[in-house]
Amino acid sequence: MDKSKTLLIYFISSILTLAILLLFQLKFPALLELETRWIVLAITPIIIGIILTKKVKKIGAFGFDVEVFPSQRKMTGDEEDKIELIVNLKEKKIPADYFFINHTSFLRPEIQEEFQKATKVNRPHYDIRVIINSYYRGALEQVKYVQYYLHKNYPEPIRIRSNLSNKFCLKEIANGEFVLTAKVYLKEIEKPIILERYITLWESGPRINE
DSSP: OOOOHHHHHHHHHHHHHHHHHHHHHHTTTOOOOOOHHHHHHHHHHHHHHHHTTTTOSSHHHHHHEOEOOOOOOOOTTTTSOBBBBOOEEEEEEEEESSSEEEEEEEGGGGGHHHHHHHOOOOOOEEEEEEEESBBBBSSGGEEEEEEEETTSSSSOEEEEEEEGGGGGGGGESSSSSSSEEEEEESSSOHHHHEEEEEOOOOOOOOOOOO
16 A cells, blocks of 8 residues: 555544544543543554654654655766656655755955955955756756855845756855855745755865856
């Protein structure tokens, strides 16, 4: 039987059991006193269902999180060789590396004075480029938009990018390293996937495929 159907059966069983106990409590209060042990009995089927189906790996504050499984990519593979992997996002089950953040940075000496006057910070100012990428075919097409969270010192620390053609690229200036967070909102999943990346500053960083 399909795991989701099995889990649904256990949910329904749990609700019916609890409803029957409440009915007995109302109709025959002398016969049945609904104590904690009966509540435990009522929710037991759903606990068993979760364990048996192994459908839920983590329970979040607002419901079930996306289930992830290990990477399907060969460790010696070329990042540009897209992996053909059929992923049904409605099942909320994806590889752990289905999306990732990539970034680079570089220094332009000729424009440092202008940057330092604008920010009033006497430190080198680096250009940074941040993208969302994937080596699974069709993954980026599932993205609706990306919400980036920069350091709080930025005048506008939250940015939204929705341009698929440049992989949701964020272009900024940084005078210090920090941890950037990205919330990736998908077309078929309500809750975003959260990614993080430590923004390293290089004078001449690696090239990224925007």
